Amino acid sequence: MNPVRLILAAALAALAPWICAAHEHGEQWSLANEYPATSLPGEGDELFAKLVARGTQDGRLAQNYARMRENGMTIDTAVPAELGARLREAARDAIEQWARAAGPEGRALLERR
Numbered sequence: 001m002n003p004v005r006l007i008l009a010a011a012l013a014a015l016a017p018w019i020c021a022a023h024e025h026g027e028q029w030s031l032a033n034e035y036p037a038t039s040l041p042g043e044g045d046e047l048f049a050k051l052v053a054r055g056t057q058d059g060r061l062a063q064n065y066a067r068m069r070e071n072g073m074t075i076d077t078a079v080p081a082e083l084g085a086r087l088r089e090a091a092r093d094a095i096e097q098w099a100r101a102a103g104p105e106g107r108a109l110l111e112r113r
Helices: 003-021 043-057 060-070 081-112
Strands: none
């Protein structure tokens, strides 16, 4: 990684608590919802799943990778085993919480992966 970028990233990480604390407006954030307010529960998830499937089936991902490679990008889709293990460990509590809230159907989805 470029040393200048590394220094800037470290500085930003060090200042993040103060930057965030300076922006207290009492705002309440929620997950972005790109679906109409009239959508039925689960309808948005179903649409998202269809869009992801279509995006991977029609080769959009392959087209994007090809375009990035044409522009000199190196794409490494392999996740190092140690990083994968750390990410799974970091996400464990959130996944368990979601699975409890989602019930048996959600648990079944997790077990399929």
